[in-house]
Structures are given as C-alpha cells and as structure tokens.
Amino acid sequence: MKKYVIGVDLGGTKITTAISSLTGDIIEKTTLATGSALGEEVVLGRLMDSISMVLEASQIKEEEVRGIGIGSPGPLDSKRGVIITTPNLPFRNFDIVTPIRNRFGIPVFLDNDANVAALGEYTFGAGKGAQNIVYMTVSTGVGGGAVLNGRPYRGNTSNALEIGHMTIEPSSRHRCNCGNYGDVEALSSGTAIAKRAREAVEAGLETSLAGLDSITSYEVYQAYLEGDKVAIEILDTAFDYLGIAVANLILAFDPEIIVIGGGVSKIGKLFFDRIKESASRRCFSFMVESTKILPSELGQDTGVVGAIALGLIESENK
Amino acid sequence: MKKYVIGVDLGGTKITTAISSLTGDIIEKTTLATGSALGEEVVLGRLMDSISMVLEASQIKEEEVRGIGIGSPGPLDSKRGVIITTPNLPFRNFDIVTPIRNRFGIPVFLDNDANVAALGEYTFGAGKGAQNIVYMTVSTGVGGGAVLNGRPYRGNTSNALEIGHMTIEPSSRHRCNCGNYGDVEALSSGTAIAKRAREAVEAGLETSLAGLDSITSYEVYQAYLEGDKVAIEILDTAFDYLGIAVANLILAFDPEIIVIGGGVSKIGKLFFDRIKESASRRCFSFMVESTKILPSELGQDTGVVGAIALGLIESENK
Structure with a gap:
C-alpha cells in the first residue's frame, strides 16, 4: 500500500523536500543549498540527495511512495517534465523527471511555482x-x-x-x-x-x-x-x-x-x-x-506543500 | 439504443429546434415564433410543440433520444435548469427543464447562448x-x-x-x-x-x-x-x-x-x-x-448546433 508522497520545492537558492502522509502531514523535511552556479548535474544530484535524505530519515521505502511532485520556476513543460529555462536555475530544456523516476522507481510530476501553489491551497489551504x-x-x-x-x-x-x-x-x-x-x-x-x-x-x-x-x-x-x-x-x-x-x-x-x-x-x-x-x-x-x-493559508510552506499536493493529485490519476 | 439528440435554440423572436444523429447530422429542423409577449406558459408550450414536431416529422420515438439541449439568453442557472431573467423572454426564475423532462421523459440540459456556442464549435466546428x-x-x-x-x-x-x-x-x-x-x-x-x-x-x-x-x-x-x-x-x-x-x-x-x-x-x-x-x-x-x-465555423446555425452539442455532451455523463 502506497501511503506517502514526496514534495520538492526547487528554488534558485534552496531546495526544500518533504515526505508526507496522503493527508499532507509532513513526516520529514530537509533543505539544501541549490548550488545553481555548479550546473545542471550538481543541482539534479542535490535534488535526488534531498529525496534520499527524507526517505532515510523517515525509514520509508521507495515502494511505499505514491508520487513525487516538483515545483520549479518556469517556463517549463509539465507534460514532458522539462524545465525550459529559468533565470535562477542552470537547467535549459532539461528533462528533470526521467532521471528521478529512474533512480527511485516512483512516478514524478513537474509543475511551475504558481500552479503548485494553487494545488496546495486547493488541497490543504484556503x-x-x-x-x-x-x-x-x-x-x-x-x-x-x-x-x-x-x-x-x-x-x-x-x-x-x-x-x-x-x-x-x-x-x-x-x-x-x-x-x-x-x-x-x-x-x-x-x-x-x-x-x-x-x-x-x-x-x-x-x-x-x-x-x-x-x-x-x-x-x-x-x-x-x-x-x-x-x-x-x-x-x-x-x-x-x-x-x-x-x-x-x-x-x-x-x-x-x-x-x-x-x-x-x-x-x-x-x-x-x-x-x-x-x-x-x-x-x-x-x-x-x-x-x-x-x-x-500556506504562507512560507506554499512551495513544498504545493509540491506534495501535485504529487498526490497527479499520482491519483495514474 | 439511444441514437439521437435534440437541440433547441431559444431566442427572443424565434425558437429553432432540430433533431440529429449522435454525429450531429440534422434530420429534422423547425422554427416557430417565440411569442415572448404572450407569457411564460405560451413560450414553454411552443418550445414543447417544436420538440414534438421534430419527433413526429422524423418518426423518432422519445425512447430513442439521449438528451435535449437548450440554449437560451442568460443570466440563467444551468445547474438548476432555471432561467433567471433575460430582456427578450418572459421567464423570471423559471425552471424550464423539469416540465420538458416530465413531458418527454428525456434528460434536459440548459445553458446560455455563449456556452452553447462554445460547445458547438468544440464538438462540430472550428x-x-x-x-x-x-x-x-x-x-x-x-x-x-x-x-x-x-x-x-x-x-x-x-x-x-x-x-x-x-x-x-x-x-x-x-x-x-x-x-x-x-x-x-x-x-x-x-x-x-x-x-x-x-x-x-x-x-x-x-x-x-x-x-x-x-x-x-x-x-x-x-x-x-x-x-x-x-x-x-x-x-x-x-x-x-x-x-x-x-x-x-x-x-x-x-x-x-x-x-x-x-x-x-x-x-x-x-x-x-x-x-x-x-x-x-x-x-x-x-x-x-x-x-x-x-x-x-457554425455561423447562422451556432445556436441550434450548439444546443445539440450540449445535449450530446451532458447526456454522455449521465
């Protein structure tokens, strides 16, 4: 039974990642520096590290996680899982979804900051x-x-x-x-x-x-x-x-x-x-x-809670 | 097997009603004067007459019709099937859906002109x-x-x-x-x-x-x-x-x-x-x-073709 969701708030300066129950209760949360200047692979690596960290800290296995939602600045293509370009991140036409899905074996969903915030407020907020x-x-x-x-x-x-x-x-x-x-x-x-x-x-x-x-x-x-x-x-x-x-x-x-x-x-x-x-x-x-x-209602947590909502909603339809 | 749909374009001066196949091919069409000045019951009666007329002319039975779509000027409440008010029709907070459904035993759906036109263009037009x-x-x-x-x-x-x-x-x-x-x-x-x-x-x-x-x-x-x-x-x-x-x-x-x-x-x-x-x-x-x-693409026929699309789309979800 898949009882957990992971949300990733990918920002220009920091990556915040949390694992939660299906009702949005956060079990573990971690924040890493994005390291934008170090390039695409380093940022992707840190993002994956942050996912590993919340899994380890919570002792939850990959098989128990229903989906991973990632909120990122845009423009991006959520259908293809590609970040097209954004001023504060190194990614250029970068498929961020496939490597994460391959590494963890969990469905991964990408959307832009504002859509993710809308999903967060819809699911858990105002x-x-x-x-x-x-x-x-x-x-x-x-x-x-x-x-x-x-x-x-x-x-x-x-x-x-x-x-x-x-x-x-x-x-x-x-x-x-x-x-x-x-x-x-x-x-x-x-x-x-x-x-x-x-x-x-x-x-x-x-x-x-x-x-x-x-x-x-x-x-x-x-x-x-x-x-x-x-x-x-x-x-x-x-x-x-x-x-x-x-x-x-x-x-x-x-x-x-x-x-x-x-x-x-x-x-x-x-x-x-x-x-x-x-x-x-x-x-x-x-x-x-x-x-x-x-x-x-979500305030400071909008990014990561919205990403959890994205992971939750989209994995429901898989 | 229900193989037909009826569309009604209810206007201030005339009522145009058509019966079509599920692919939108019009089999019979009729136009009556609305008679707005004669009051709610007269207009409702003419609208029902126009439905009877296309049924008779096409020799199609009520049981073969999947749904009736009605496009009307607004404001109206499509959920409740109520025309709230409109300058060129006599209806005031009038439930137009229930009497038609009761008379013909067919599901009836109401929406405003512009939504109906959008549905028509989506289903059959541009x-x-x-x-x-x-x-x-x-x-x-x-x-x-x-x-x-x-x-x-x-x-x-x-x-x-x-x-x-x-x-x-x-x-x-x-x-x-x-x-x-x-x-x-x-x-x-x-x-x-x-x-x-x-x-x-x-x-x-x-x-x-x-x-x-x-x-x-x-x-x-x-x-x-x-x-x-x-x-x-x-x-x-x-x-x-x-x-x-x-x-x-x-x-x-x-x-x-x-x-x-x-x-x-x-x-x-x-x-x-x-x-x-x-x-x-x-x-x-x-x-x-x-x-x-x-x-x-629908031009002159937007109203009635859109009403057919409304009847088609909404009855699909019943």
Whole structure:
C-alpha cells in the first residue's frame, strides 16, 4: 500500500523536500543549498540527495511512495517534465523527471511555482473543498494558477494564468520586464510599488521615503501607515489596479475562491479591503459577492506543500 | 439504443429546434415564433410543440433520444435548469427543464447562448479536436464560453467568460450597459462601433457616414473600405482593444484555439488580422503563436448546433 508522497520545492537558492502522509502531514523535511552556479548535474544530484535524505530519515521505502511532485520556476513543460529555462536555475530544456523516476522507481510530476501553489491551497489551504479556485501571487512579480472543475488547469503550453502580463492600462508609460506596457505586474507588483516610490523620491516629492537607503513595498507600506501622502497615492493606485485584475479574473473564471499570496499580500487587511472595493466597482456585484477573496493559508510552506499536493493529485490519476 | 439528440435554440423572436444523429447530422429542423409577449406558459408550450414536431416529422420515438439541449439568453442557472431573467423572454426564475423532462421523459440540459456556442464549435466546428478552447462573440454585445480540459467550463455561478465586461481601459469615458467604464463591450462591440460613428457625425467630423439615416458597424466597415478616415480610426481602435482582450484571454486560459463569432466578426480578414496584430503586441509571442485564432465555423446555425452539442455532451455523463 502506497501511503506517502514526496514534495520538492526547487528554488534558485534552496531546495526544500518533504515526505508526507496522503493527508499532507509532513513526516520529514530537509533543505539544501541549490548550488545553481555548479550546473545542471550538481543541482539534479542535490535534488535526488534531498529525496534520499527524507526517505532515510523517515525509514520509508521507495515502494511505499505514491508520487513525487516538483515545483520549479518556469517556463517549463509539465507534460514532458522539462524545465525550459529559468533565470535562477542552470537547467535549459532539461528533462528533470526521467532521471528521478529512474533512480527511485516512483512516478514524478513537474509543475511551475504558481500552479503548485494553487494545488496546495486547493488541497490543504484556503481553497479546500472548492471546485474552481484561482490562485494569485503578488510579490516581485505577479503570477497565478488555477484548479477548475476540480482538476489542475494548465492550458495548452502549461502557461495558463499568466495574470501578471494581462493588460489593464494600455496607454500606461509603465513598462514590464516582458516588454508590455500597463500590465498587472508593471502596475502593481512589489517591484512596481518600490519603483514608483523611488521615482517619487527622485522627482523631489515630499515624502518620508526620501531619506531611506533602499525602498521596497514594505517601506512604502510603513510610510502609508504614518500618513505619508506619496505612499498613500502609490499603494492606493497599485491596489486599485489589483482590484481590476481580480474583477477580470472573476469575470473570466467565475471561481468560488480567489486565493492571494506573495509578499505584498502580507500587508493584510488594508490590501484585501482595497482590492475588494476596487473589484466591486469593476464587476457585477452578484459575481463579486459569490467569490471569496482570501489570503493564502500556506504562507512560507506554499512551495513544498504545493509540491506534495501535485504529487498526490497527479499520482491519483495514474 | 439511444441514437439521437435534440437541440433547441431559444431566442427572443424565434425558437429553432432540430433533431440529429449522435454525429450531429440534422434530420429534422423547425422554427416557430417565440411569442415572448404572450407569457411564460405560451413560450414553454411552443418550445414543447417544436420538440414534438421534430419527433413526429422524423418518426423518432422519445425512447430513442439521449438528451435535449437548450440554449437560451442568460443570466440563467444551468445547474438548476432555471432561467433567471433575460430582456427578450418572459421567464423570471423559471425552471424550464423539469416540465420538458416530465413531458418527454428525456434528460434536459440548459445553458446560455455563449456556452452553447462554445460547445458547438468544440464538438462540430472550428474547435474540433482541441482540449481547451475559448469562444468569443462580438456582436451587439461581447460574450464568451469555454471548454477546458475537454469539459464545458461554466464556473461557480454559470457566468464564466463574461469577456465583454472585463476592464481594459479603466479611465475610459465610454460606459457599458453594465455600469462599468472601459470594458471590452463598451470599447469594441458592434454597439460601441456604431456609437463612436454617431458621435463623430454629431461632432461634425468630415465623414461619409454623415449622410446616413442609421449607422451600424456594417456601415462603418463600408466607409472604412472606401478610405473614410473617421471610419478607419474607429474600427482600428475597436480592433486594437479586441486584440488586448484576446491577449488577456490567451494569458488567462492558454487555449489551443480562440474561436470568434458574432456579427462584427463577419468583417473577416481585416478583423482577424488586426486582432492578431494587436494581441501580438500585448502577449508573449510563443503564447500568441501557439493559439489559433479562428472564425466561427457554425455561423447562422451556432445556436441550434450548439444546443445539440450540449445535449450530446451532458447526456454522455449521465
């Protein structure tokens, strides 16, 4: 009887791997440095080591494990198990699934960070029990994932829910790293908030942010709380745009729940209140009212718990 | 052996009903006046008459029919089989499914126009063979439907793919019937195109449209073809916005195919070329390139063929 699942959160700086029961209770967890600069084979080796470590520490045999889920930054091809390219990992068109499956004899599943987070919230977090959830992360970038009709939704090229690059202000002067102007990420990511603040300082506007060595969305929020007018303007604008993005997601997906995670969402009540206000102005009220907009419940553990959910859900269908 | 399906296209002016084989070949078809002004029971009676008529004409027995699909304007609740309200039909919170099922002893399924069109294109039209398709109609309004992971996608309240009300120009002065400003419908529906043209005429701009008694998107297109600068500006702007909407749909759903139907799409090559150009500027090129953007193949028959597809797909899962 296969009673366990392994989840691997593969990040640019560290690999976190855990083994859990089928209900998601973590039995052993380990974290290793990724060693990205050392190349594909070293990182793959460390990833496999981390799997061996949780198996040994828990005294669970390979035959007892139903699946291994791996969450990784993308773009990647989850159907083929290939990491296509990613700025912080050495892999280039690298089939990461086959060598791990061959080594351990366990089915292995790969998906991108945001999809894995969506699966984690759906299985163990704020989206539990729902049939249709959209997950959105607002951090340095803005991304997302979804579970629709009770199944992971990835789309044709594994790139569905690229929320950050949806255009919501076409004539905006704010450019995104993707080359587009006025998309959600360019207007309301943590990076965008910090950038607006630095621009305000450079333009000589009167703000308490002027004296700081470095500005992130956290400092802008602190200044907001102290009543700094520039900070208030910047955050209100960013949250207005996030509300438009949320309204558009409600109109597109009509989900039961939108779960929002990522660093900027840690602002909490103010963040969620403003987003709901803005979304209500931009969507049928019965649709906004029928959609719960909730903070991520998994927080720091999203990556590894989501990877466990991936391993669990996908191995169920094998 | 149940070898037939019935589809009903319930419209504000007429009811079209057809009986087909399981491969969608229409055996008999009939069209009746809806008689909306005569009230709920009369319209329901005519709808049932139309079903009896195609059964009789084809000499097919109730027991040989696997399912009846009904496409209707919304909002409606497809789970409960209830038409909630619609401007051109008398039904108000009316369970249309139960009386028809009781009368004929055949499973009955209800869905809105746009979802039914999506199912029709997926089963018999431009979306055949794909797993993930988005259907978009650009007519007096802008609406849509989707088939995702090979299943109809309706969302939590049966209102997914409300494409027309997604905001893409928040500071626009153009107001939608829904109350929002700068949504897709306010900027690029047939109604919006005609309205922009009338505003240009009223403002005294030099345009061949000035002499006309009535202006629809069709007249604007004719003037466009004759090189009328005002018409060119209006259509280019509308198609630019439609391209942004299409880019946002690609980023959200990553579909294999986006099928576009509705009156305005009949403009043809110019319409599709402009939309693709605009979408390419607003989306990762690999995602635009991996998505086919195709005209509706069902055209005039979308409603009834889509209803047949609904009856077929939903009865398969019973």
